[in-house]
Amino acid sequence: MKKYLLSLALIALLIGCSKPEPVYKPPTNEQITDYVYSNNLDLEDSIWTNDSAIILLNNSLITLYADQQGKIYDQKMSWGANSSDPVFVGDGSPFIAIIINENLLSSGADRILVTYTNGKSHSRGITGKKGYLIPNTETSEVDNIIILDNDGEELYRKRE
Known part of the structure; x- marks a missing residue:
């Protein structure tokens, strides 16, 4: 016991x-x-x-x-440096990181437009820096990323 x-x-x-x-x-x-x-x-x-x-x-x-x-x-x-294309990290839920290269910045990149699989979109201005984090509080993933110049002309498009 x-x-x-x-x-x-x-x-x-x-x-x-x-x-x-x-x-x-x-x-x-x-x-x-x-x-x-x-x-x-x-x-x-x-x-x-x-x-x-x-x-x-x-x-x-x-x-x-x-x-x-x-x-x-x-x-x-x-990740390694990439001078030819933007770098994307994440699938959009809860965020996507976008690193814009010098070529796009010097071409007049002005705005990032992210469209999600649920049809919603998010637009963010480019302020001259290279990196941007775009949060997403929903569970949808990125469907399309477009980088536009200040005239609304498409400089880059990526479909997921």
Whole structure:
């Protein structure tokens, strides 16, 4: 009987000492700013998703999230430089990252038009920087991406 009670006490102690699963949440604006400055990053764009923040650089994407104690975690994804075509990262749900090359920028690229499989679209102005993150709160994926000049002329089209 003593062995049985000792075993139960040991199991209860082990269960009581186990760490709860961490709960991740998006970092605060201050945490993002600290991360960018402390890592000397040249930020192209950033957005928040449900449980993280996405930072876009010229050739990489960083996902930031925080635990209950405020500790910041990051996941990085990089890609090689491509000067002939824009670079697209993601399928549009919850975001798509678009890196525009110098050729399109010098051709007068003015606007990005993204059309989703559910028929909705999102338009975003090009401000001279190369990278743009376009969030999508729905589950639909990108169907079509068009880059237009300031006259509405199509400079680039990609169908998914």
